[in-house]
Amino acid sequence: MASYPMDYEVCKCKHVSLGEILYAIKEKNANTLEKLQNITDAGTACGSCVCENDDIGEEKLDLYLVDILKKIANE
Numbered sequence: 001m002a003s004y005p006m007d008y009e010v011c012k013c014k015h016v017s018l019g020e021i022l023y024a025i026k027e028k029n030a031n032t033l034e035k036l037q038n039i040t041d042a043g044t045a046c047g048s049c050v051c052e053n054d055d056i057g058e059e060k061l062d063l064y065l066v067d068i069l070k071k072i073a074n075e
Helices: 018-027 033-040 065-073
Strands: 009-011
Touching: 009 018, 009 065, 018 033, 018 065, 033 065
Parallel strands: none
Antiparallel strands: none
16 A cells, blocks of 8 residues: 555545545544444445445456455554
């Protein structure tokens, strides 16, 4: 994730950036997908940004919410 800028838009439907997601995880204790969605609203519209299996877009995304959560949990 270090190669992505903080303003990288992870959730395009709700316009939620990587920075907002990381802040919610690290500062607001959003350590589950449900908490992260409640705090940021990311992944609550089409759901494509939640995980690769739920991605309904023609082109797959680079970052998914579940992957970001896992990476932060392993740090």
